[in-house]
Amino acid sequence: MTEPRAAAPTFRVATNLTAGSAAATATPSIVSVKSLDAYFGATRAVRDATLDFPEGQVTAIIGPSGCGKSTLLRTLNRMHETVPTARVEGEVLLEGKDIYERSVNPIEVRKRIGMVFQRPTPFPTMSIRDNVVAGFRAAGRSAPPRAEQFEIAEWALRRAALWDEVRDRLDESATALSGGQQQRLCIARALATRPRVLLLDEPTASLDPRSTQKVEELVYELRGDVTVVIVTHNMQQAARVSDRTAFMLLGELVEVAPTSRLFTSPSDERTEAYITGRFG
Amino acid sequence: MITLTVVAALLATLPLVFILALLLKQGASSLNWAFFTNMPKPVGETGGGMANAMMGTVMLIGVASVIGLPVGIGAGLYLAEHRGARFASVVRFLSDVLNGLPSIVIGIFAWQFLVRPVKQFSALAGGIALGVMMIPLVTRATEEMIRLVPDALREAALALGYPRWRTSLTIVLRTALPGIVTAALVAVARIAGETAPLLFTAFGNQFWSTSFMHPISALPLQIFSYAISPYDEWHALAWAGALVLLALVLVISLVARFVTRSKFGAGHD
Numbered sequence: 308m309t310e311p312r313a314a315a316p317t318f319r320v321a322t323n324l325t326a327g328s329a330a331a332t333a334t335p336s337i338v339s340v341k342s343l344d345a346y347f348g349a350t351r352a353v354r355d356a357t358l359d360f361p362e363g364q365v366t367a368i369i370g371p372s373g374c375g376k377s378t379l380l381r382t383l384n385r386m387h388e389t390v391p392t393a394r395v396e397g398e399v400l401l402e403g404k405d406i407y408e409r410s411v412n413p414i415e416v417r418k419r420i421g422m423v424f425q426r427p428t429p430f431p432t433m434s435i436r437d438n439v440v441a442g443f444r445a446a447g448r449s450a451p452p453r454a455e456q457f458e459i460a461e462w463a464l465r466r467a468a469l470w471d472e473v474r475d476r477l478d479e480s481a482t483a484l485s486g487g488q489q490q491r492l493c494i495a496r497a498l499a500t501r502p503r504v505l506l507l508d509e510p511t512a513s514l515d516p517r518s519t520q521k522v523e524e525l526v527y528e529l530r531g532d533v534t535v536v537i538v539t540h541n542m543q544q545a546a547r548v549s550d551r552t553a554f555m556l557l558g559e560l561v562e563v564a565p566t567s568r569l570f571t572s573p574s575d576e577r578t579e580a581y582i583t584g585r586f587g
Numbered sequence: 588m589i590t591l592t593v594v595a596a597l598l599a600t601l602p603l604v605f606i607l608a609l610l611l612k613q614g615a616s617s618l619n620w621a622f623f624t625n626m627p628k629p630v631g632e633t634g635g636g637m638a639n640a641m642m643g644t645v646m647l648i649g650v651a652s653v654i655g656l657p658v659g660i661g662a663g664l665y666l667a668e669h670r671g672a673r674f675a676s677v678v679r680f681l682s683d684v685l686n687g688l689p690s691i692v693i694g695i696f697a698w699q700f701l702v703r704p705v706k707q708f709s710a711l712a713g714g715i716a717l718g719v720m721m722i723p724l725v726t727r728a729t730e731e732m733i734r735l736v737p738d739a740l741r742e743a744a745l746a747l748g749y750p751r752w753r754t755s756l757t758i759v760l761r762t763a764l765p766g767i768v769t770a771a772l773v774a775v776a777r778i779a780g781e782t783a784p785l786l787f788t789a790f791g792n793q794f795w796s797t798s799f800m801h802p803i804s805a806l807p808l809q810i811f812s813y814a815i816s817p818y819d820e821w822h823a824l825a826w827a828g829a830l831v832l833l834a835l836v837l838v839i840s841l842v843a844r845f846v847t848r849s850k851f852g853a854g855h856d
Contacts, residue, residue: 389745391671418748428743432761444757445748496747 487518650714
């Protein structure tokens with residue numbers, strides 16, 4: 308773990324990371340963030356973040372509103388730069404290759420990494436089935452034949468635990484589904500193209516408790532097959548679904564550790580203050 | 588206060604009711620099948636219709652749509668997708684100015700550049716003049732409709748690996764399509780009755796013509812020339828023509844409403 312800019316605030320992060328990666332020697336990292344800064348204009352929303360996402364594990368990013376956790380997530384599939392004036396410095400290695408290298412096409416990166424947002428975003432003009440296979444319509448991907456797409460749609464809907472609820476109305480508009488169903492549809496859509504990494508940006512923020520539970524169970528079941536990064540402002544959720552948790556504050560990555568350790572014996576007093584509810 | 592607004596609301600719809608009643612009273616009696624299929628007859632002969640004028644209006648709307656729809660929708664898409672850009676605010680402002688321009692000015696402009704050089708009034712010149720009128724209507728309406736598409740849908744498409752252009756076309760434009768179709772129909776209804784831009788472009792024609800390169804009749808032109816004539820039979824035909832024009836606009840507006848309500852509508856949630 309090289310940390311050339313081991314300034315005082317990041318030093319603690321580095322120590323934790325060493326501990327974290329020692330624990331994860333059996334599972335190599337599929338995504339590695341190195342000295343990453345993310346800006347909106349002159350504002351630095353993420354400051355010098357360095358962390359690894361071990362393959363097949365669920366990593367939660369927690370922290371108070373506006374701490375930069377969603378921004379950090381959006382740098383992982385180059386969605387951050389879709390906002391005007393936004394830019395990134397530093398490296399994000401996906402399977403060892405820097406996705407911010409000049410030769411890398413952001414579209415190819417986004418195809419390999421699935422993403423689900425705070426509010427469900429089914430495409431209102433498409434049927435349920437077409438929504439699931441919408442990822443194949445992106446340019447450059449040679450779309451499988453229609454019959455095969457149907458199989459993929461079924462597989463993805465089963466994976467997202469939605470198949471039984473929609474199997475009889477695959478050709479109906481996706482907007483007819485409930486909010487929770489729409490969100491699971493979006494997860495199915497993200498999974499259909501078989502990404503190895505799935506980014507979830509507060510996926511249950513707009514859902515009721517029952518739907519939230521379904522999504523959480525789903526995330527729990529995805530571990531092993533897919534590497535999941537989930538941003539949440541809900542610490543209980545992070546504790547329930549994740550293997551590792553990262554705590555962010557004011558754009559700074561304060562601490563990354565196995566979830567059980569971060570919530571029981573955090574090494575940074577700011578983490579402790581946050582998880583014991585003294586602020587945020 | 589509420590009473591006043593109710594009165595105002597009633598007054599707002601009153602003109603249409605009066606116009607419709609008047610047109611039905613004056614025009615319905617001249618309205619028969621022959622009106623739609625026959626050519627104009629000389630003064631003194633009974634019967635006669637406006638078949639040529641209706642054909643002319645259809646052709647003029649066709650030319651205008653070929654110009655006005657692609658340019659208007661494209662410009663509206665640009666304005667909605669680059670709302671902050673300086674060029675966009677310039678385009679938006681100029682579009683509003685063009686929209687407010689008296690239609691006679693557009694007619695003179697078309698005459699200067701399309702009629703005068705070739706020394707020939709033509710359906711093409713008239714259609715282009717109407718198309719120019721359509722552009723700002725379609726542009727601004729398209730922009731409004733596209734702005735209603737939630738940003739989250741754009742994000743979702745981009746995150747799936749859609750390039751920007753494909754996101755704009757297959758997700759954003761597609762989602763806004765019912766609204767854009769409505770806007771296009773409203774724009775067509777708006778120009779269908781325009782007279783001033785046609786006076787010295789399409790010019791009018793007493794004979795059957797389907798040539799784009801020659802003068803052509805149109806419903807509003809025919810109504811105009813019949814209405815200012817001194818003959819009672821022609822006055823009656825002008826009333827009937829006005830009734831047909833109003834019915835046309837009404838039908839287009841109804842179709843527009845129907846499109847907006849379709850199953851896969853623009854309304855997200």
